[in-house]
Amino acid sequence: MTSEEPIILQLGPEDNAFARGGNRLCFVDPRNSDNCIKVARTDRTPAIKKSEKKFPASLKPLKFFDDNEEEFRVYQRIDQQIGKEAYALIPRCYGFVETDWERGLCSEIIKDDDGKISLTLKQYLWQFGYTEELKVKVDSFKQQWQSLGMPSRNLLLHNIVVQQKEEKIQRLVVIDGLGWPDIIPLGYYSNLMAKRKAARKASRLDATINRLLDIKRNQGDWGYHGWMDDDKRTID
Numbered sequence: 001m002t003s004e005e006p007i008i009l010q011l012g013p014e015d016n017a018f019a020r021g022g023n024r025l026c027f028v029d030p031r032n033s034d035n036c037i038k039v040a041r042t043d044r045t046p047a048i049k050k051s052e053k054k055f056p057a058s059l060k061p062l063k064f065f066d067d068n069e070e071e072f073r074v075y076q077r078i079d080q081q082i083g084k085e086a087y088a089l090i091p092r093c094y095g096f097v098e099t100d101w102e103r104g105l106c107s108e109i110i111k112d113d114d115g116k117i118s119l120t121l122k123q124y125l126w127q128f129g130y131t132e133e134l135k136v137k138v139d140s141f142k143q144q145w146q147s148l149g150m151p152s153r154n155l156l157l158h159n160i161v162v163q164q165k166e167e168k169i170q171r172l173v174v175i176d177g178l179g180w181p182d183i184i185p186l187g188y189y190s191n192l193m194a195k196r197k198a199a200r201k202a203s204r205l206d207a208t209i210n211r212l213l214d215i216k217r218n219q220g221d222w223g224y225h226g227w228m229d230d231d232k233r234t235i236d
Helices: 046-051 067-081 084-088 121-128 132-148 191-203 205-217
Strands: 024-028 035-040 093-099 102-108 160-165 168-174
Touching: 035 067, 035 093, 067 093, 067 102, 084 132, 121 132, 121 160, 121 205, 132 168, 132 191, 132 205, 191 205
Parallel strands: none
Antiparallel strands: 024 035, 035 102, 093 102, 160 168
């Protein structure tokens, strides 16, 4: 191997992934356990996703169906328009790497002070309820999200994690679902519009939380996304 040839990181089989999303798998970066690498699921590749679209959406270039490409573009926007303050609310993104699963996107893993991957907000609520401590942090998060005009789709509970230190909640971090979903994303061109849109997204969070708590009270179904067993949370 010459110095010009890229290093291909070996992530291994799908069972090695610590998390499985709607379109991607998350593996621990073999070079640094503080980072993860997101890759497309084999059944949700950009080509497959494009083939499922009808005209005129099917005319879009393949890159528009690549979650990693889209997420990286959003991070570039956030860097340019918001800057370092945004990283109190989202993980850091380190760019693309070559893997045995093709190209992946490398980003920070949000962990608690015991080294375990932080629980999703969905799992935290299910296990511990909507505590007063959590309510304070949710309110603070919503204010920050609005004031920075953070771009996102609807804020889903399994896309937010609760980072803890010494068994106290430090912050809420959005790990997926970033970027304005609009056909014409005006929030990228107007700071005022971005703040208004971010405020609407944040304002829906309480209703989303209450729906989950109602499901639990009524002994309903947990759902698919957002649960992580303790053995998957321990990655060092």
